[in-house]
Amino acid sequence: MALIVQKYGGTSVGSIEKIRNVAHKVMANRDQGHDVVVVVSAMSGETNRLVEMAKSISDPPNPREYDVLVSTGEQVTISLLSMVLDSEGYPARSYTGWQVGIKTDAIHNKARIKEIDEHNIREDLNQGRVVVVAGFQGIDDKNNITTLGRGGSDTTAVAIAAALKADECQIYTDVDGVYTTDPRIEPHARRLDKICFEEMLELASLGAKVLQIRSVEFASKYNVPLRVLSSFQEGSGTLIVPEEQIMEQALISGIAFNRDEAKLTILGVPDKPGIAYKILGSISDANIEVDMIIQNVAADGTTDFTFTVHRNDFKQAQDILRATAQALGAREVKGDDCIVKISLVGVGMRSHAGIASKMFGTLADEGINIQMISTSEIKISIVVDEKYLELGVRVLHSAFGLEEATA
Ligand code: ADP
Ligand code: ASP
Ligand code: MG
Numbered sequence: 001m002a003l004i005v006q007k008y009g010g011t012s013v014g015s016i017e018k019i020r021n022v023a024h025k026v027m028a029n030r031d032q033g034h035d036v037v038v039v040v041s042a043m044s045g046e047t048n049r050l051v052e053m054a055k056s057i058s059d060p061p062n063p064r065e066y067d068v069l070v071s072t073g074e075q076v077t078i079s080l081l082s083m084v085l086d087s088e089g090y091p092a093r094s095y096t097g098w099q100v101g102i103k104t105d106a107i108h109n110k111a112r113i114k115e116i117d118e119h120n121i122r123e124d125l126n127q128g129r130v131v132v133v134a135g136f137q138g139i140d141d142k143n144n145i146t147t148l149g150r151g152g153s154d155t156t157a158v159a160i161a162a163a164l165k166a167d168e169c170q171i172y173t174d175v176d177g178v179y180t181t182d183p184r185i186e187p188h189a190r191r192l193d194k195i196c197f198e199e200m201l202e203l204a205s206l207g208a209k210v211l212q213i214r215s216v217e218f219a220s221k222y223n224v225p226l227r228v229l230s231s232f233q234e235g236s237g238t239l240i241v242p243e244e245q246i247m248e249q250a251l252i253s254g255i256a257f258n259r260d261e262a263k264l265t266i267l268g269v270p271d272k273p274g275i276a277y278k279i280l281g282s283i284s285d286a287n288i289e290v291d292m293i294i295q296n297v298a299a300d301g302t303t304d305f306t307f308t309v310h311r312n313d314f315k316q317a318q319d320i321l322r323a324t325a326q327a328l329g330a331r332e333v334k335g336d337d338c339i340v341k342i343s344l345v346g347v348g349m350r351s352h353a354g355i356a357s358k359m360f361g362t363l364a365d366e367g368i369n370i371q372m373i374s375t376s377e378i379k380i381s382i383v384v385d386e387k388y389l390e391l392g393v394r395v396l397h398s399a400f401g402l403e404e405a406t407a
Contacts, residue, residue, distance in 0.1 A: 001033040002167040003125070007135060007157035010044035011174040012231035013077045016084075022231065023084040025172070026130055030090055035125045037164065039135045039157040040081055042073025047136075047150070063108035067137075067147045071097070074134035074153070082132045092130040095120065097137035097145075102156065104138035104146045111138055111146035112214070113155065116163040133160060154215035162222035169219065169226050170237075171211065176230035177238035178203070178210055180402040181255040185393050188403035192253065193236070196243040199253045199345050202379050206343040207258030216240065243347060251348035251355065252400045255393055258341045261291065262314035263371065263383065264321055265306040268331025271298035278328065279305055282320050288313040292341070292374045292383065302331070306372065308383065311337050339371065340389045343381040344396065356380050362399040368392055 006029075008022050022038075029036050041047075050070045054061035061069075078094035085092035101117030124131045135153025138146050148155050154171055161169035178200065179189040195203075197220035204213040210228060219226040219240060229237030243249075269275050276295065283290055288309055296304045309317045314337045325333045349355050356373075359380055363370060368391065372383035384392055397403060 001035070003035045003037075003164060004029060005037045005039065005157050005161040005164065005166045005169045007039040007153055007169070007171045008041065008231060009153065009171075009173045010041045010046070012172050013040050013042075013081065014044040016080065018231075019077065019080050020084055022081060022172075023088060023090075025231070026081075026085065027088060027090050030130065037121060037125070037131045037133065037160055037166070038081065039133050039153055039160065040074060040077040041135050041153040042077060046073040046076070064144060067108050067145050071134070071137040071145050071147055074136055078132045078134045082130075085130055085132075090130055091128060092132055093124050094132040094134070096134045097156070098139035098143070100131075100133050102133075102138035102159070104140055104148070106140040106142070106144065106146065108144075108146055110149040111140065113138060113148070113159045113218075116159055118160070118163045121160070121164065148214070149212065151209055151212035152214075154212040155218060158215040158218040158222075158224055158226060161224045161226075162218055167225065169224050171215075171226070171228045172231040173210065173228065174230065174232070175210065175228075176233045176235045177228050178208075178240075178254075180253070181393055181397055182208065182257070185257070185390055186255075186397050186403075188397065190402060190404045192238050194239050194241050194246055195253060196246055196347060197240055198243060198378060199347060200240050202343070202345040203254050203256045206256035206345065206379065206381065207260075207341070208254070208256040211240075249348050250346060251352055252344050252346035252402065253348075254345050255396055255400075255402070256343045256345060257389060257393055258343075259386065259389065260311045261308045261339055261341050261383065262311045262317075262335065262337035263306060263308050263339050264314075264317055265304060265334040266321055266325050266328075266330050266332075267304045267334065268302045269305060269325075269328050271301055271303045275303075275328070276305065279321070279324055280307070282324050283307075283309070283317055286316060286320055288317050288320075292372050292381065294372055308339070308341070308372070338386045339383050340386045340392075341381050341383050342389070342392050342396065343379050344400070345379045347378050349378050349380070358399065359396060362395050363392060366391060366395050
C-alpha cells in the first residue's frame with residue numbers, strides 16, 4: 001500500500017465527463033489499497049476567463065482581489081470531483097488551500113509555499129477518505145488568499161507530496177509525459193522515460209510549461225519522486241530523477257522555447273563605470289525582471305546595451321528606458337516585442353564542445369538570423385524573430401537527432 005499524490009490539470013477536469021474519468025482513476029488506486037490525495041486545477045479555460053474579467057476592470061488588476069477571484073476556479077473542481085467520488089461510494093472530502101493549511105508568503109499572484117499543515121489530510125486518510133485539495137492557492141500570515149502563479153497546481157501537488165512524504169507525486173495532464181520538445185510544435189518529438197531534475201528545471205524555466213518550475217525545485221529539494229502522465233492514455237509517463245540515475249546521458253535532452261519575451265536596446269550610451277547599473281537599476285526598481293543582457297564593445301566612447309524582459313512588461317520597460325536615455329544623453333531606444341527565445345538543454349553539454357557551433361550552423365543553413373545568445377553549463381539560448389519559432393525548433397530537433405526512432 002502506497003501514499004500517492006495525484007494532480008489533474010485543467011484539460012483533465014474540463015467537463016463533468018472528464019471529472020468522472022478522473023474519479024475512476026482515483027477509484028482504481030483506492031481499489032488497490034493506496035491512499036490518495038488529489039490536487040486539481042480549475043476547468044480548462046476558467047482561469048483565463050477570470051483573469052480577463054479582472055483585466056477588464058483594471059490592468060494590472062488589484063493583486064489581492066485578483067487572487068480572491070482566480071482562486072475560485074479550483075473551488076468548483078474540488079467539490080465536483082468529491083461529489084462524483086462520493087456518489088460512487090468512495091468517501092471524499094474537498095479542501096481549499098486555506099482550509100488545508102497551505103501557508104505562503106504574502107507576494108500576491110506569485111506566492112511561495114512556506115509550510116503545509118498536513119494534519120487534516122492525515123486524519124481523513126486514516127478515516128479511509130480520498131482528500132481533494134484545490135491547487136494553485138494558499139493563505140498568508142494575515143489570512144489573505146494568495147495564488148502561486150500560473151501553473152501553480154503542480155507546485156501544490158509536489159509540496160503536499162513532500163509534506164506527507166508520499167511514495168510518488170503524479171502529474172496528470174494532456175500529454176503522456178515530458179517530450180524532447182513541445183509535441184504541439186514538433187509532432188516528431190519523443191517522450192522521455194526519464195529526465196533528470198537539473199534538465200527539467202532548465203526546460204521549465206526556459207518555457208516548457210508542462211511543469212511549473214517551482215514544482216521541480218520542490219521535488220528536487222525534498223526528493224519527491226515525480227512523474228508526468230496522461231489522464232487519457234495508459235502508460236508509465238516520464239519520471240524525473242536525480243542525474244546519477246540516468247544510465248545513458250544524451251548530449252541534448254530537450255528544446256524549450258519562450259514566446260513571452262521582448263527586447264529593448266539603448267544605443268549610444270557613454271562607455272563608463274556605472275552605466276549598466278543606471279540602465280538596469282531603474283528597470284529593477286519597477287520590479288521588472290530582466291532575462292538576457294548584452295553590452296557591445298565600445299566605439300568612439302559610446303556603447304549599445306540590449307536586454308530582454310517579459311512581453312507583459314515591455315511597454316513599461318520601454319518608457320523607463322526612454323527616460324534613462326534622456327538622462328544619460330543616449331542616442332536612441334529601440335524595442336521589439338516580436339521575438340522568441342529557443343533553448344537547447346542537456347547535461348551532456350558539460351563534457352562536449354561544439355554544440356553551440358552546430359546550433360548556429362543549423363540555423364544559418366535555414367537563413368535564420370540570431371539576435372542574441374546566452375549560454376550556461378547545460379543550456380544554450382538564442383533569440384530570433386518570432387516567425388522562425390516553428391522552423392527553428394524543428395531544424396534543431398532534427399539536427400540533434402531528438403526525433404522518434406523510425407522502425
Ligand atoms: P495542465 O493544464 O494539465 O497543467 P499544461 O498546459 O500546463 O497542462 O501543460 C501541458 C502542455 O505542456 C502540453 O499540452 C504541451 O503542449 C506543453 N509542453 C511544452 N513543452 C513540453 C514538453 N517538453 N513535453 C511535454 N509537453 C510540453
Ligand atoms: N488554474 C491555474 C492556471 O491555469 C493553476 C493551474 O492550472 O496549475 O494557471
Ligand atoms: Mg500546467
